[in-house]
Every structure is written in C-alpha cells, then in structure tokens.
Amino acid sequence: MKVLVIGAGNMGLTYAEAMSKSKLLKKKNVMILDNSPEKILSLQKISHFDVFDNMEDCLPEADLIFIAVKPYHSADLFAKMKSLINPGQIIISIMAGITIAAMKNALGIQKVVRAMPNLPAQVGKGITSYMASDEISRIELLTVENLLDTTGKSIRVQSENYIDASTGISGSGPAYVFYFMHSMMEAALKMGFSKNDSKVLVSQTFEGAVELFNQSDLSPNSWMDKVASKGGTTRAALDSMDDNNVKDLIEEAAYAAFNRAVELGKEK
Numbered sequence: 072m073k074v075l076v077i078g079a080g081n082m083g084l085t086y087a088e089a090m091s092k093s094k095l096l097k098k099k100n101v102m103i104l105d106n107s108p109e110k111i112l113s114l115q116k117i118s119h120f121d122v123f124d125n126m127e128d129c130l131p132e133a134d135l136i137f138i139a140v141k142p143y144h145s146a147d148l149f150a151k152m153k154s155l156i157n158p159g160q161i162i163i164s165i166m167a168g169i170t171i172a173a174m175k176n177a178l179g180i181q182k183v184v185r186a187m188p189n190l191p192a193q194v195g196k197g198i199t200s201y202m203a204s205d206e207i208s209r210i211e212l213l214t215v216e217n218l219l220d221t222t223g224k225s226i227r228v229q230s231e232n233y234i235d236a237s238t239g240i241s242g243s244g245p246a247y248v249f250y251f252m253h254s255m256m257e258a259a260l261k262m263g264f265s266k267n268d269s270k271v272l273v274s275q276t277f278e279g280a281v282e283l284f285n286q287s288d289l290s291p292n293s294w295m296d297k298v299a300s301k302g303g304t305t306r307a308a309l310d311s312m313d314d315n316n317v318k319d320l321i322e323e324a325a326y327a328a329f330n331r332a333v334e335l336g337k338e339k
C-alpha cells in the first residue's frame with residue numbers, strides 16, 4: 072500500500088514520519104507533496120519518504136491520500152486533484168471543518184475519512200477522532216485506524232458533529248493547556264523565580280498532575296479535594312477561580328472552537 076501526504080506542515084510531516092517509521096508500510100511507501108520549494112529542499116534530505124512538488128507524479132500512485140493543508144487551501148487543492156483521482160483511492164482529511172459531503176462532492180469520489188487529530192501526535196501522544204463514509208469497507212477502516220494510531224490513540228465517532236466538537240476539545244485543546252501553562256509561568260516570574268525555575272515548576276506540576284489522573288479512577292474534582300485543605304492555600308485559589316467563572320470561560324472557549332469548526336465547513 073502507498074500513502075501520499077499532501078501538505079508537509081506541522082501535522083502532515085508528523086503523520087508522514089510516524090507512518091513511515093511504523094511497521095504498517097514498507098519503506099519508501101510514504102510520499103509527501105508540498106508546494107513550498109524551501110520545504111521540499113529540506114525534506115529531500117530525509118531518507119524515509121519520497122518528496123514531490125508535482126501532483127501528477129505522485130497522486131495516481133497512491134492507494135490512500137492524506138490531506139493536511141489548511142482548510143482555506145482546500146478548494147484550490149480539490150480542483151487540482153479532481154482530474155487525477157480515481158474512485159478506488161481513499162481520502163483521509165484532517166482539515167478542520169471540511170465535511171465528508173464537501174469532499175465527496177468536490178472530488179467526485181466516495182471513500183472519505185474525516186479525522187481530527189491534535190499536535191501531541193508529534194510525540195506519539197495524539198488523540199484523533201474520526202468518521203468514515205459508508206463506502207469504506209471494514210478492512211479499509213482497520214487500515215485507516217492503524218495508520219491514525221501511529222501518532223497515538225483514536226476514537227471512531229458516528230456523526231460529524233462529534234468531529235467538530237472534538238476540534239473544540241482535543242484538536243485545539245493543547246493550546247488551552249499551553250495558555251494555562253503560560254499564565255502560571257508568568258505568575259511564577261512575577262513572584263521572582265527565574266525563567267528556568269518557572270518552567271520547571273510549571274511543567275513538572277502539569278506532568279505530575281496528569282500522571283496522577285491517569286493512574287487512578289478518581290475524577291478531577293476528587294483530585295482537587297486531595298490537594299485542597301480546608302481553609303488552606305489551594306481553596307483560596309479555587310475559590311478565586313470560581314468567583315471569576317473560570318470554568319464557564321473555559322467551556323465558552325471550547326464552544327468557540329467547536330462553532331468555528333462548523334463555520335469553516337460552510338465557508339467557500
């Protein structure tokens with residue numbers, strides 16, 4: 072099986088690397104296409120996949136085409152792909168918002184998977200939600216899932232609404248975590264810690280908290296109770312967050328991303 076990744080950016084390159092290093096594909100069975108000459112030049116130094124700047128040379132060879140360009144590049148890209156694509160090929164798109172129906176319609180094909188991964192895919196800790204069109208067979212679905220899982224874990228959903236929703240939770244989610252980390256590091260700097268000590272204090276706190284959570288069945292609320300003593304420091308911080316409606320604001324932010332994903336799907 073040959074896979075073509077279109078778009079050698081943050082995500083496309085991550086998948087090309089992960090798939091080519093996995094045992095699922097034979098060596099040199101991952102091709103990558105990008106339109107930036109500088110990117111192509113630097114990628115040509117990497118030996119485990121073939122790099123292309125011309126779609127005619129790679130798209131017809133592919134059994135599976137992985138689309139990782141920005142949503143606003145999709146219309147141009149589909150127009151270029153349409154005359155080269157054939158109905159046996161499988162499309163996996165990770166573009167936010169772009170629906171299965173829109174892809175079927177623009178490309179004139181039926182086998183489409185829409186997926187929403189996230190950036191921790193770069194370190195094998197990604198989480199991807201995905202949905203496949205009915206025309207994808209069970210065996211093809213298994214292959215797709217195995218390829219997606221080269222970057223972490225995945226969940227299959229039964230409606231595209233959940234792809235847009237997971238964009239608001241896990242797709243964009245790493246940025247919310249970085250926002251929180253940034254705010255805590257800023258506070259540490261203000262309290263007089265060095266940049267390096269601020270970084271260590273915050274990153275180890277995040278890592279430790281996530282590890283505790285993962286190694287137990289306790290809810291985040293139960294863990295909060297374990298940290299907070301009655302009348303103590305943590306309660307003062309949590310009360311301050313509650314007084315400022317931080318929970319509602321985070322929920323609102325997740326919905327803003329969810330709604331934006333839906334909007335992106337409607338933009339021409």
Ligand SMILES: NC(=O)C1=CN([C@@H]2O[C@H](COP(=O)(O)OP(=O)(O)OC[C@H]3O[C@@H](n4cnc5c(N)ncnc54)[C@H](OP(=O)(O)O)[C@@H]3O)[C@@H](O)[C@H]2O)C=CC1
Binds near residue numbers: 078104110139
């Ligand atoms: N970044 C993230 O955390 C996540 C992103 N996504 C989705 O993944 C997709 C890619 O995002 P990301 O990797 O961050 O984007 P990048 O901008 O890093 O990568 C996209 C790449 O595609 C290239 N490109 C654009 N048009 C074409 C074309 N017609 N043919 C070949 N290559 C092309 C771009 O080149 P140039 O720079 O010259 O335009 C760029 O190198 C988006 O649709 C996004 O919604 C999903 C989940 C998480």
Ligand SMILES: O=C(O)[C@@H]1CCC=N1
Binds near residue numbers: 167242243
């Ligand atoms: O910000 C975006 O639109 C993309 C989708 C999820 C993460 N990055």
